[in-house]
Amino acid sequence: MAEVNNSSVIQLLADRFGAKVSGVNEPYGLLTVETTKDVIIDVLTFLKETEGTGFTFLTDITAVHYPETKHIAVVYHLHNMVNKIRIRVKVFIHEHTPAIPTATVLWNGANWMERETYDFFGVKFEGHPDLRRILNMDELNVHPMLKQYPLEDPNRVDKKDEYFGR
Amino acid sequence: MNHNQPVYTDNDPQNELVTLNLGPTHPATHGVFQNVLQLDGERIVSGVSTIGYIHRAFEKIAEHRPFYQITPLTDRLNYCSSPINNMGWHMTVEKLLNITVPKRVDYLRIIVMELARISDHIICNTIIAQDTGATTTFLYLFQFREHIYEIYEEICGARLTTNIGRIGGFERDFNDIAFAKINKFLKEFPVALKEFESLLNRNRIFIDRTAGVACVTPEQALSYSWTGPLLRATGVDYDVRVSEPYCSYDEFDFEVPVGTSGDIYDRYLVRNEEMWQSVSLIQQAMDKLKNEPAGVFHADVPDFYLPAKEEVYNNMEALIYHFKIVMGEIDAPKAEVYHAVEGGNGELGFYLINDGGRTPYRLHFRRPSFINYSMYAKMSEGMLLSDAIINMSSMNIIAGELDA
Numbered sequence: 001m002a003e004v005n006n007s008s009v010i011q012l013l014a015d016r017f018g019a020k021v022s023g024v025n026e027p028y029g030l031l032t033v034e035t036t037k038d039v040i041i042d043v044l045t046f047l048k049e050t051e052g053t054g055f056t057f058l059t060d061i062t063a064v065h066y067p068e069t070k071h072i073a074v075v076y077h078l079h080n081m082v083n084k085i086r087i088r089v090k091v092f093i094h095e096h097t098p099a100i101p102t103a104t105v106l107w108n109g110a111n112w113m114e115r116e117t118y119d120f121f122g123v124k125f126e127g128h129p130d131l132r133r134i135l136n137m138d139e140l141n142v143h144p145m146l147k148q149y150p151l152e153d154p155n156r157v158d159k160k161d162e163y164f165g166r
Numbered sequence: 167m168n169h170n171q172p173v174y175t176d177n178d179p180q181n182e183l184v185t186l187n188l189g190p191t192h193p194a195t196h197g198v199f200q201n202v203l204q205l206d207g208e209r210i211v212s213g214v215s216t217i218g219y220i221h222r223a224f225e226k227i228a229e230h231r232p233f234y235q236i237t238p239l240t241d242r243l244n245y246c247s248s249p250i251n252n253m254g255w256h257m258t259v260e261k262l263l264n265i266t267v268p269k270r271v272d273y274l275r276i277i278v279m280e281l282a283r284i285s286d287h288i289i290c291n292t293i294i295a296q297d298t299g300a301t302t303t304f305l306y307l308f309q310f311r312e313h314i315y316e317i318y319e320e321i322c323g324a325r326l327t328t329n330i331g332r333i334g335g336f337e338r339d340f341n342d343i344a345f346a347k348i349n350k351f352l353k354e355f356p357v358a359l360k361e362f363e364s365l366l367n368r369n370r371i372f373i374d375r376t377a378g379v380a381c382v383t384p385e386q387a388l389s390y391s392w393t394g395p396l397l398r399a400t401g402v403d404y405d406v407r408v409s410e411p412y413c414s415y416d417e418f419d420f421e422v423p424v425g426t427s428g429d430i431y432d433r434y435l436v437r438n439e440e441m442w443q444s445v446s447l448i449q450q451a452m453d454k455l456k457n458e459p460a461g462v463f464h465a466d467v468p469d470f471y472l473p474a475k476e477e478v479y480n481n482m483e484a485l486i487y488h489f490k491i492v493m494g495e496i497d498a499p500k501a502e503v504y505h506a507v508e509g510g511n512g513e514l515g516f517y518l519i520n521d522g523g524r525t526p527y528r529l530h531f532r533r534p535s536f537i538n539y540s541m542y543a544k545m546s547e548g549m550l551l552s553d554a555i556i557n558m559s560s561m562n563i564i565a566g567e568l569d570a
Contacts, residue, residue, distance in 0.1 A: 027502050028261060058391050059506075062530040064519060077504060077517070077532075081404050088504070109391030112540035120225070135218035135569060144226060151223075151230050 197565030286510030335464025394512025
């Protein structure tokens with residue numbers, strides 16, 4: 001079996017997906033690629049099931065909000081435990097239409113990771129079997145990790161500077 | 167006969183399932199977890215887990231804090247082994263800043279982290295024993311957790327939430343009393359652990375309650391993204407310390423114990439064996455320390471390492487650096503870094519995105535308890551209620567890490 005490393009994975013992805021996989025980078029040695037939401041499940045399936053990639057383990061799913069560009073990046077960390085390499089796959093989706101296909105079709109562990117991401121960022125994972133809030137209460141009407149929500153309730157009066165002579 | 171699907175006649179008053187709320191605050195759940203179970207007699211037909219009762223928005227808070235002020239947050243993730251969380255966080259920042267720490271710091275870190283691992287596994291294994299009714303073993307080994315806390319106390323002044331590290335090393339050097347306590351621990355703990363094993367490993371009741379219960383296959387474990395002792399009990403030898411060595415773990419001689427059947431008994435055995443390996447690692451680190459120059463306990467990174475308090479009070483340069491660090495005047499690079507350590511329950515990962523300032527733009531904790539627990543309700547189906555209780559103990563779910 002040929003050696004699996006960052007450059008061989010980059011080559012395989014380029015051969016299979018062409019321009020649909022972009023933004024290839026290796027910060028601190030961790031291979032990072034970007035793709036789009038219409039091919040994300042194909043990319044993940046390819047990374048999981050192709051012999052030359054072998055990223056069979058889903059380490060993590062999370063998201064990052066970039067309000068300046070009005071995007072939410074959904075970030076997948078995958079791991080090839082045999083060859084000891086990791087890959088980070090990012091999908092930038094628009095913050096007003098935050099929807100992306102679910103990865104629960106590939107890994108059972110994606111279930112709670114996606115629920116957490118939905119809870120925090122409001123990303124709707126299409127096809128998820130049970131997309132509910134997981135850590136916050138059901139009645140909460142915001143997704144608190146979005147940057148427009150400040151850390152503390154702005155209506156609180158007990159922390160206003162004027163009460164402290166500031 | 168399939169126990170999951172009992173056959174009843176029409177209009178049988180027993181043809182009803184009982185809904186049981188196991189938790190949120192139930193003594194057997196070791197924390198604030200709720201499981202709504204559908205019971206057919208004592209057998210669980212289906213279950214739904216609810217979590218989040220102590221969710222404290224750590225990731226949101228972290229976005230508003232400089233690096234040093236995030237350390238106390240990491241302490242409160244897995245509070246049974248807080249030094250591992252601490253070290254993992256500081257190593258992430260060191261990776262971001264390209265800081266190389268001296269060898270002696272690596273060895274000191276290994277000592278502290280392996281002590282934390284032992285402390286974590288003591289809790290889990292003694293509680294499995296406790297839940298099968300063996301209270302003696304619980305009390306017997308638990309006193310060594312107290313000894314470990316005394317060592318922490320000597321190193322940093324705190325016991326549970328230690329805040330033990332600094333970017334680049336430690337706040338202060340280990341003193342002679344700390345080393346003496348570590349040596350005493352290394353001498354006494356193996357004796358007690360051996361006795362603990364002799365009380366449980368071949369105990370008929372213990373084996374009946376644990377062997378063959380809650381078996382998980384490697385495929386299931388990997389599909390649910392399990393890591394740590396739970397994954398290794400199924401036979402997969404994945405350990406971050408070996409796969410991606412940090413803190414000079416690659417210089418050490420140790421084995422990764424694996425199980426065969428993935429049941430509760432295997433998880434217990436894997437954790438026990440890991441405690442032996444940790445004892446060996448601490449001993450090796452103590453030996454290696456003898457060849458390292460004494461008194462080195464941090465890297466020379468004045469831009470990020472907080473100077474000692476007495477220096478701050480008496481030395482202008484130290485005061486300036488202290489001010490600059492605390493006020494976040496020296497920027498960290500714009501970068502994106504993922505760093506993982508082998509926590510007590512598995513791969514504890516820190517995904518840090520920095521936009522050039524001194525507070526993270528985004529910090530995500532990959533918490534093994536959160537990910538491992540997602541399988542609990544599913545794997546409880548078909549199990550007896552009493553087995554589900556021991557199963558929860560064997561998974562070592564820490565509520566702080568689960569909810570973050």
